Amino acid sequence: xxxxxxxxxxxxxxxxxxxxxxxxxxxxxxxxxxxxxxxxxxxxxxxxxxxxxxxxxxxxxxxxxxxxxxxxxxxxxxxxxxxxxxxxxxxxxxxxxxxxxxxxxxxxxxxxxxxxxxxxxxxxxxxxxxxxxxxxxxxxxxxxxxxxxxxxxxxxxxxxxxxxxxxxxxxxxxxxxxxxxxxxxxxxxxxxxxxxxxxxxxxxxxxxxxxxxxxxxxxxxxxxxxxxxxxxxxxxxxxxxxxxxxxxxxxxxxxxxxxxxx
Amino acid sequence: xxxxxxxxxxxxxxxxxxxxxxxxxxxxxxxxxxxxxxxxxxxxxxxxxxxxxxxxxxxxxxxxxxxxxxxxxxxxxxxxxxxxxxxxxxxxxxxxxxxxxxxxxxxxxxxxxxxxxxxxxxxxxxxxxxx
Numbered sequence: 001x002x003x004x005x006x007x008x009x010x011x012x013x014x015x016x017x018x019x020x021x022x023x024x025x026x027x028x029x030x031x032x033x034x035x036x037x038x039x040x041x042x043x044x045x046x047x048x049x050x051x052x053x054x055x056x057x058x059x060x061x062x063x064x065x066x067x068x069x070x071x072x073x074x075x076x077x078x079x080x081x082x083x084x085x086x087x088x089x090x091x092x093x094x095x096x097x098x099x100x101x102x103x104x105x106x107x108x109x110x111x112x113x114x115x116x117x118x119x120x121x122x123x124x125x126x127x128x129x130x131x132x133x134x135x136x137x138x139x140x141x142x143x144x145x146x147x148x149x150x151x152x153x154x155x156x157x158x159x160x161x162x163x164x165x166x167x168x169x170x171x172x173x174x175x176x177x178x179x180x181x182x183x184x185x186x187x188x189x190x191x192x193x194x195x196x197x198x199x200x201x202x203x204x205x206x207x208x209x210x211x212x213x214x215x216x217x218x219x220x221x222x223x224x225x226x227x228x229x230x231x232x233x234x235x236x237x238x239x240x241x242x243x244x245x246x247x248x249x250x251x252x253x254x255x256x257x258x259x260x261x262x
Numbered sequence: 263x264x265x266x267x268x269x270x271x272x273x274x275x276x277x278x279x280x281x282x283x284x285x286x287x288x289x290x291x292x293x294x295x296x297x298x299x300x301x302x303x304x305x306x307x308x309x310x311x312x313x314x315x316x317x318x319x320x321x322x323x324x325x326x327x328x329x330x331x332x333x334x335x336x337x338x339x340x341x342x343x344x345x346x347x348x349x350x351x352x353x354x355x356x357x358x359x360x361x362x363x364x365x366x367x368x369x370x371x372x373x374x375x376x377x378x379x380x381x382x383x384x385x386x387x388x389x390x391x392x393x
Contacts, residue, residue: 026346047345054341057334058356064327065358065376072355073339075348093346 006118010038013114018042020106023098025078029088029111033235034059034254035171037088049214049254051091055082056173056252060234085111168200169258175231176251177238183222187211188238189257191225197259208260211237217247220260290393291371292316298386303378305361308332311371319376328363331356332374335365355383366390 014027018040028039028048034056036048055071062068068089071082081100083090090111094103170193177188187209197206209223221243226232237257244250288311295307299318306319308329317325339351353366357379364383365374368390375386 050345051342054338058331058338061327061331061334062356062358064324064331064361065356065363066360067358068356069359070355070357071335071338072357073342073348074352074354075343075350076352077349078346080342080346080348093348096349 007038009118010114011040013110014038014040017092017107017110021094021098021103024092024094024103026093027091027107029090032059032087032089033171034173035235036254045214052254053173053252055089083107086115088115168197169256171254172235172237172257174244174249174251174253174255175236175238176244177240182240184240184242186222186224186240187243188224188226188231190232190234190236192233194223194225194259206259206261209257210260211239211243211247212256212258213247213249214254214256215248217249219243219246223259287369288314288371291368291373291390294389294392295373295375298375298389301377301381301386303381304386305376305378307376308374309371328374328376331363332365332372335363335374336367336372339365353383353387 010029014029017027018024026040026043026047028043028051029037030048030052031037034052036045036052039045039048058071059068067084068082069084071080073080076096078093078095079098079100081092081094081104083092083104085108090107092103092107094100172189172193189209194206198204207222208220210218210220212218226236226238231238237255247255249255288309291309295309295318298304299307305321306317306328308317308319309315317329319325319328335354335356339348339354342348343351351367353364356363356365360379361376362379362381362383363374363376364386365372366387367373373390377383377386
């Protein structure tokens with residue numbers, strides 16, 4: 001089971017939750033580092049990103065109240081509920097008349113069960129797309145391909161070098177990067193993430209990354225480690241204004257970042 | 263210049279009753295919040311509007327964190343209300359491991375009340391709705 005299958009399984013679970021509790025209109029999940037895991041078919045990626053961005057400020061200062069366990073926003077028409085389950089946040093939007101006790105019972109039982117089950121079936125996808133990527137042997141993905149597509153491997157094809165694993169994609173929150181001595185073509189990423197990417201590929205220093213917005217705009221630029229300690233381990237990417245303008249994004253928005261391996 | 267001055271005077275005479283009403287409303291809120299602050303388990307509150315802000319917290323070292331948390335919660339509620347048509351936001355409760363925060367907007371006043379987890383939010387909301 002790869003990460004796509006993992007997301008698909010979770011997406012189906014979220015759709016089922018809406019079937020069991022019809023008053024729930026939207027559900028989705030994101031990780032503590034603000035990475036979106038999966039959402040139901042009613043909720044667009046853009047909407048999920050906006051919600052995650054909206055909650056980023058709360059989650060950043062959550063340590064002062066002992067970490068967020070839940071957030072409830074009570075509106076006159078609908079209510080939003082965010083529950084912290086394991087290392088993920090589970091968001092539900094329900095109509096005002098919804099029986100939240102029933103909905104909470106369903107979600108608090110179903111979600112942890114499915115998460116545990118998926119982790120048992122395949123523990124790697126959880127870490128595959130997050131910035132907590134673990135070192136994987138280079139040969140492993142080619143074995144997976146061999147199992148999934150036996151026809152291709154039957155051909156006596158001689159490969160000049162081993163197949164590289166797909167670069168890990170990390171979702172990061174955009175922070176401004178300015179100053180007189182700042183290169184306009186270079187972004188800054190947490191040194192720990194860079195080391196993990198380097199370990200993952202065993203190909204030496206990562207010097208360039210590809211950045212993709214949720215609107216599908218991409219760019220390639222140089223990368224260096226973050227210098228300021230306040231931005232370390234925050235899941236952020238410091239970006240000069242020029243790159244932000246090119247990607248049509250602003251501070252606080254999420255982007256997908258992957259290393260360029262050549 | 264004379265014309266401008268007159269218009270300012272006119273504005274002042276119109277605005278005065280509204281300002282008085284607002285002052286009285288803020289004053290009522292402050293009185294209610296001071297009473298709430300005395301409830302068992304209540305840690306303090308933040309009250310802010312376009313012209314002033316007051317922070318009453320038992321632990322002054324947490325003022326900045328709590329202030330950011332309060333404004334983030336209120337901003338998030340506005341964003342989500344627009345995104346998912348939540349309607350008028352009545353209140354926001356952020357529950358932590360040790361502390362919970364009740365945030366709400368009364369007219370133009372943004373309020374956040376910090377309390378222990380076992381404090382009854384409904385009791386606080388009832389108190390705040392009192393004139």
